[in-house]
Amino acid sequence: MRKGFVYVLMVFLLVFAASSMVVAAGEKLTVWVGGHVVEEEDTWKEIISDFTKQTGIEVEYQLIGFEVYYDKLVAAYSAGQGPDVCFADLGGWVPTFAAQGWLEPLDDRLATSDATEQIWPNLWPTVTYEGKRYGLPWYTDCRLLLYNTKMFTDAGLDPQKPPVTWDDLLATAQKLTDESKKIYGYGVTGAKSETATLAYMIYLYGAGGEFLTEDYSKAAFNTPEGLEALKFYTDLFVQYKVSPPGTLSYTEDDYRTMMAQNKVAMAIGGPWSFPLIEMANPEIKGNYAVAIHPYKATPASVLGGWASVISKTSTQKDAAWKFVDFITSYDVWMKWVEENGGPMPTRQDVCKDAPTFQADPKWQVIFETFPYAKVRPPIPQYPQISDQIQTMIQNVLSGQDTAENAIQKAEEEVNKLLAK
Amino acid sequence: MSTATKDKLILNKKNSLRYDLTKNAFAYRAIIPYVVFILVLVVYPVVQNIIISFQANGTWSLANYLDVLFDPLFHLITINTIIWTVSCVVLDLLVGLGLALLLNQDIKGGAVFRTIILVIPWATPDIVAAVAWKWMYNDMYGVLNDILMKLGIIDEYLPWLAVPNLARLAVIIANVWKGFAVSAMFYLAALQTVPQELYEAAAMDGANSWQRFTKVTIPVIRPYIITTVMLTIIWTINYFPLIFTMTNGGPANATDTFVTYAYRLAFRFLDFSHSTAVSNLNFIIVFTVAIIYTLSLVGKEE
Numbered sequence: 012m013r014k015g016f017v018y019v020l021m022v023f024l025l026v027f028a029a030s031s032m033v034v035a036a037g038e039k040l041t042v043w044v045g046g047h048v049v050e051e052e053d054t055w056k057e058i059i060s061d062f063t064k065q066t067g068i069e070v071e072y073q074l075i076g077f078e079v080y081y082d083k084l085v086a087a088y089s090a091g092q093g094p095d096v097c098f099a100d101l102g103g104w105v106p107t108f109a110a111q112g113w114l115e116p117l118d119d120r121l122a123t124s125d126a127t128e129q130i131w132p133n134l135w136p137t138v139t140y141e142g143k144r145y146g147l148p149w150y151t152d153c154r155l156l157l158y159n160t161k162m163f164t165d166a167g168l169d170p171q172k173p174p175v176t177w178d179d180l181l182a183t184a185q186k187l188t189d190e191s192k193k194i195y196g197y198g199v200t201g202a203k204s205e206t207a208t209l210a211y212m213i214y215l216y217g218a219g220g221e222f223l224t225e226d227y228s229k230a231a232f233n234t235p236e237g238l239e240a241l242k243f244y245t246d247l248f249v250q251y252k253v254s255p256p257g258t259l260s261y262t263e264d265d266y267r268t269m270m271a272q273n274k275v276a277m278a279i280g281g282p283w284s285f286p287l288i289e290m291a292n293p294e295i296k297g298n299y300a301v302a303i304h305p306y307k308a309t310p311a312s313v314l315g316g317w318a319s320v321i322s323k324t325s326t327q328k329d330a331a332w333k334f335v336d337f338i339t340s341y342d343v344w345m346k347w348v349e350e351n352g353g354p355m356p357t358r359q360d361v362c363k364d365a366p367t368f369q370a371d372p373k374w375q376v377i378f379e380t381f382p383y384a385k386v387r388p389p390i391p392q393y394p395q396i397s398d399q400i401q402t403m404i405q406n407v408l409s410g411q412d413t414a415e416n417a418i419q420k421a422e423e424e425v426n427k428l429l430a431k
Numbered sequence: 432m433s434t435a436t437k438d439k440l441i442l443n444k445k446n447s448l449r450y451d452l453t454k455n456a457f458a459y460r461a462i463i464p465y466v467v468f469i470l471v472l473v474v475y476p477v478v479q480n481i482i483i484s485f486q487a488n489g490t491w492s493l494a495n496y497l498d499v500l501f502d503p504l505f506h507l508i509t510i511n512t513i514i515w516t517v518s519c520v521v522l523d524l525l526v527g528l529g530l531a532l533l534l535n536q537d538i539k540g541g542a543v544f545r546t547i548i549l550v551i552p553w554a555t556p557d558i559v560a561a562v563a564w565k566w567m568y569n570d571m572y573g574v575l576n577d578i579l580m581k582l583g584i585i586d587e588y589l590p591w592l593a594v595p596n597l598a599r600l601a602v603i604i605a606n607v608w609k610g611f612a613v614s615a616m617f618y619l620a621a622l623q624t625v626p627q628e629l630y631e632a633a634a635m636d637g638a639n640s641w642q643r644f645t646k647v648t649i650p651v652i653r654p655y656i657i658t659t660v661m662l663t664i665i666w667t668i669n670y671f672p673l674i675f676t677m678t679n680g681g682p683a684n685a686t687d688t689f690v691t692y693a694y695r696l697a698f699r700f701l702d703f704s705h706s707t708a709v710s711n712l713n714f715i716i717v718f719t720v721a722i723i724y725t726l727s728l729v730g731k732e733e
Contacts, residue, residue, distance in 0.1 A: 081698070082698050085698055085701065107701065111701065193571055193588075201593070201682070202679070202681060202682075203678075203679050203680060203681035203682065204679065255570060255571055255590075256570045256587075256588065256589075256590040256593065257569065257570035257571065257590035257591075257592065257593040258590070258593060259590070259592070259593030259594070259681065259682035259683075260570075260590065260591075260592035260593040260598075260678070260681070260682065261593075269571065274571060391701075394699050394700050394701075395699075395700045395702070398695070398699070398700070401681075402683065402684065405681055405682050405683040405684075406683050408682075409593075409594065409595055409682050409683045411595070411683055
């Protein structure tokens with residue numbers, strides 16, 4: 012019997028040792044970084060060691076690929092084991108997490124930071140939930156028209172004059188499309204993904220429509236403008252066939268790769284696309300450009316990006332805030348841009364001062380577009396609403412439903428979600 | 432005391448829990464870690480899952496189940512799951528058994544064929560297989576379209592993953608490729624248990640090869656077929672990575688199954704109560720299949 016106790020004791024010791032190791036690790040500040048910036052491993056290492064040198068706070072950080080990042084965060088937070096600091100996507104994550112009680116409100120701390128007044132003002136709604144701010148936006152982006160200038164030249168079009176209106180867009184896309192060579196003018200995002208919702212939003216806002224009512228209590232897209240946007244967007248594929256046959260399986264990322272191979276001439280993209288398109292085909296360098304996405308009534312864009320947030324259960328909120336404030340400081344951002352060329356900082360002063368940006372006309376287009384960029388509804392129901400929009404788009408693209416019916420159904424479903 | 436009563440006493444003693452615990456103490460200690468693991472990793476989540484699914488608005492209720500059962504999307508997903516499971520299982524059976532019959536023949540280098548045909552699809556990681564198939568199905572440079580076109584079967588490239596019914600077919604084909612190997616391995620093992628004498632006897636009675644197959648092979652390997660089909664049903668219903676990677680349930684929910692839907696509800700929408708309801712409904716179905724499977728095994732032993 013005694014042997015048995017020894018055995019059980021050993022098992023317990025083992026388990027305790029393992030869990031106390033977790034506790035010991037918890038004394039360091041844990042930081043999770045997700046999004047495109049995780050590829051800049053060396054810069055993170057440098058920035059974090061600078062932080063430790065300046066403040067004496069030890070940081071244990073993880074760079075996590077986007078595919079698994081959200082699931083990992085949700086799992087950690089629901090177990091009460093969230094990291095002290097992490098990056099949250101500006102596409103509705105912050106209010107979603109805040110509604111679950113996972114995040115620490117930051118208003119008092121934000122008041123003390125010099126970053127606060129430099130942040131692009133249209134970013135704040137993305138981190139606000141029920142009147143409180145839960146995050147400090149770190150980098151951002153807005154969606155634009157990304158196009159292949161070589162394909163424009165080859166088709167006899169002037170690459171300096173990208174399409175401005177929907178009519179231009181259609182005419183240009185038709186000129187560029189050559190089905191026999193499998194070359195298409197414009198990539199309609201049709202796969203079941205968040206980027207399909209974003210594309211619809213750009214058309215919706217560009218037609219002068221609204222997505223939800225101002226207080227986010229009801230759907231506002233089932234209007235003549237909203238229907239027109241849906242029809243025009245889906246007709247690019249259904250009627251005019253300027254988008255590849257596999258449209259329903261493609262996202263922005265797929266079109267970007269095809270653009271690098273001179274197969275698709277125009278698609279929605281953004282500043283994050285630059286390194287990726289060059290990675291897909293180095294020869295594309297200098298053969299692509301960006302412009303404000305073509306519109307009907309008013310220039311429009313949708314913004315995205317990431318904010319740093321602090322966990323409600325963190326035991327070292329002061330250290331966590333110091334870290335958040337540090338990475339969002341002017342100096343760190345200037346250094347980041349100098350080393351990596353992007354992404355777009357949330358600080359207006361860095362956008363203005365960084366030499367990399369001043370030298371590149373693409374960035375000037377981005378800064379010009381950014382004030383038009385709208386946020387996605389910062390409400391916890393957003394992921395489900397987005398799912399309904401994706402279903403609406405797919406049903407019309409696949410011919411299973413008419414635009415009128417699909418938008419009607421989507422409106423009903425979205426209103427149901429918002430009534431909850 | 433007669434010997435009979437003595438024996439009975441000993442028997443009673445043997446049946447008592449205390450005796451059992453002392454006598455088999457070592458064995459029980461040895462299984463403690465596994466019991467703990469199962470309690471923590473299986474029993475606890477299952478119980479938690481059931482509790483969450485019956486709670487709505489802070490009280491016990493059936494609301495989650497009713498919401499799910501009356502949702503038209505759930506009906507579509509049920510149909511999808513049935514199409515997906517039935518087609519995959521039937522094709523796994525036909526392809527697996529056919530291949531096993533071929534591989535069961537005595538040919539030179541048989542072992543090499545077996546390894547290549549059976550192990551490669553099965554050993555390919557799920558995500559790798561899914562991404563590879565996704566590329567093969569691509570409508571602009573997919574190799575599958577290229578081959579079919581050169582064979583003259585199709586006139587233009589098909590957007591495999593972009594049309595609802597084609598996408599259903601596409602994920603089923605990919606899953607059969609991934610899954611037939613396991614079935615074939617089981618059937619091959621089964622075929623090797625069929626005594627040669629039976630074939631010889633049947634041949635002597637004038638049975639042709641088809642009759643030998645239906646009258647000798649099938650009856651002998653029948654229990655193996657039942658077992659394998661049951662297992663394939665369970666695996667297929669619960670198989671998530673392939674669909675998730677290839678279509679993410681699209682286009683227009685045509686390839687959404689119980690598991691991809693439950694995943695989306697829980698991890699995309701943080702709607703744990705409806706997600707647990709869906710997964711429990713799925714659990715009931717799988718559990719029923721598992722019960723039938725176990726009963727058929729017990730029946731065989733008797």
